[in-house]
Amino acid sequence: MTVNQTIQCLAPAGMARPVGMVVPRVPDTIFFARFNPSPTKRETNMNKTDRDARFRQIRDKVESGQRLSMDDGIFLYDPEVPLQDVGQLANLVRERKNGNVAYYNINTHLNPTNVCVYRCRFCAFRSDLRDPKGYAMSDEQILQRGREATENGCTEMHIVGGLHHQKPYEWYRDLIALLKDNFPKIHLKAWTAVEINWFEFQTKKSKQWVLDDMRSAGLGSMPGGGAEIFHPEVRDQLCEHKANTHEWLQIHQAAHELGIRTNCTMLYGHVEQAYHRIDHLMRLRELQDITGGFQVFIPLAFHPDNTKLDNLKKPSALMDLRTVAISRLMLDNVQHIKAYWIMLGIPTAQTALAYGADDIDGTVRHELIYHDAGATTPQCLSVDDIRGLITEAGREPVERDTVYHRVHRSETDFRDWHSGQPVDDAVAVS
Numbered sequence: 250m251t252v253n254q255t256i257q258c259l260a261p262a263g264m265a266r267p268v269g270m271v272v273p274r275v276p277d278t279i280f281f282a283r284f285n286p287s288p289t290k291r292e293t294n295m296n297k298t299d300r301d302a303r304f305r306q307i308r309d310k311v312e313s314g315q316r317l318s319m320d321d322g323i324f325l326y327d328p329e330v331p332l333q334d335v336g337q338l339a340n341l342v343r344e345r346k347n348g349n350v351a352y353y354n355i356n357t358h359l360n361p362t363n364v365c366v367y368r369c370r371f372c373a374f375r376s377d378l379r380d381p382k383g384y385a386m387s388d389e390q391i392l393q394r395g396r397e398a399t400e401n402g403c404t405e406m407h408i409v410g411g412l413h414h415q416k417p418y419e420w421y422r423d424l425i426a427l428l429k430d431n432f433p434k435i436h437l438k439a440w441t442a443v444e445i446n447w448f449e450f451q452t453k454k455s456k457q458w459v460l461d462d463m464r465s466a467g468l469g470s471m472p473g474g475g476a477e478i479f480h481p482e483v484r485d486q487l488c489e490h491k492a493n494t495h496e497w498l499q500i501h502q503a504a505h506e507l508g509i510r511t512n513c514t515m516l517y518g519h520v521e522q523a524y525h526r527i528d529h530l531m532r533l534r535e536l537q538d539i540t541g542g543f544q545v546f547i548p549l550a551f552h553p554d555n556t557k558l559d560n561l562k563k564p565s566a567l568m569d570l571r572t573v574a575i576s577r578l579m580l581d582n583v584q585h586i587k588a589y590w591i592m593l594g595i596p597t598a599q600t601a602l603a604y605g606a607d608d609i610d611g612t613v614r615h616e617l618i619y620h621d622a623g624a625t626t627p628q629c630l631s632v633d634d635i636r637g638l639i640t641e642a643g644r645e646p647v648e649r650d651t652v653y654h655r656v657h658r659s660e661t662d663f664r665d666w667h668s669g670q671p672v673d674d675a676v677a678v679s
């Protein structure tokens with residue numbers, strides 16, 4: 250692709266750029282190590298007067314709808330900047346974009362295998378093939394998950410797992426087709442960019458070919474995992490072998506160009522610093538400016554148990570809330586911010602709904618990845634539970650499907666549902 254080629258923009262309804270508008274294609278190299286600020290760039294040793302003045306500048310920018318800079322974001326991570334001030338500012342943007350509602354869905358997870366060729370230092374989920382913990386699900390086990398999901402009224406199956414060196418590409422593709430053929434109504438949100446990159450390696454085909462082939466099999470959208478921290482100072486310490494930043498962003502860009510919506514994430518609270526986090530958010534923001542294909546950003550709190558980084562503490566609730574709020578403020582072009590209750594814990598996820606988040610993820614069944622890493626949250630919430638915790642936080646619960654359409658259910662049979670209008674048509678958007 251060259252600078253002069255163009256792509257289709259997928260900006261969500263209500264955003265400044267209409268769907269279908271053609272925008273210039275950027276060079277493929279634009280995302281790689283573009284931002285490399287020195288830690289000394291942090292605005293340290295400010296006195297309170299200067300800090301208050303600096304915060305007022307940022308508040309003015311947010312109130313007038315201006316975009317925040319990298320330095321603004323780094324400043325907001327300064328622990329001397331009161332968290333509640335950052336949260337109030339994020340809440341302003343949250344309510345401007347999404348009103349008073351908080352979204353949830355009814356979903357289940359499927360991790361077809363935990364056997365993985367990689368050894369990411371933050372991962373407690375992976376296994377070697379001969380380890381007693383290692384598994385790969387049979388077709389019957391996968392079908393059973395589909396039946397259970399249908400019985401429980403799930404609209405979505407979230408499918409990610411390990412990169413099993415003895416499973417060919419066709420195994421991954423065929424399990425998507427198996428589920429789609431048997432449970433056509435369930436949306437399959439499947440495979441991170443790291444997995445798509447592995448499939449490229451397996452098939453020796455392009456990312457576009459892999460994505461298109463998976464879509465033909467039944468893939469509906471992609472989750473945002475595998476992003477971790479983009480900055481090479483951190484990524485090279487955590488997961489030097491798997492898809493790099495450039496590849497991750499290029500795969501999401503390719504998906505957006507094909508009309509496949511994706512999510513995006515950031516794993517924080519381990520060895521990174523504030524400027525690595527802001528660098529990460531800015532790279533996502535830059536791609537979103539080009540494609541508009543990200544639906545939601547999910548900040549993922551690191552859990553150290555059973556990982557190679559188990560000497561670290563998990564981030565505090567205050568860091569979780571600050572990260573949710575700063576994400577909301579920096580990602581002015583991403584419609585939704587998710588407080589993933591599995592990782593944050595329920596009280597922090599509820600509080601995050603006043604700190605920039607407008608989505609709390611789903612009821613979730615069969616979550617393994619973060620429970621292996623020490624998450625103490627329940628394995629599943631009932632619909633009443635999740636609606637109750639949103640209501641208790643002062644927000645209006647709204648069930649959405651994976652691509653953010655309102656879900657309507659029969660009053661007589663909970664399992665009878667259909668998707669309605671896009672949720673973003675119903676709220677004021679800045």
Ligand code: SF4
Nearest residue numbers: 365367368369372375
């Ligand atoms: S994070 Fe994913 S790619 Fe890395 S070791 Fe774990 S399962 Fe494998």
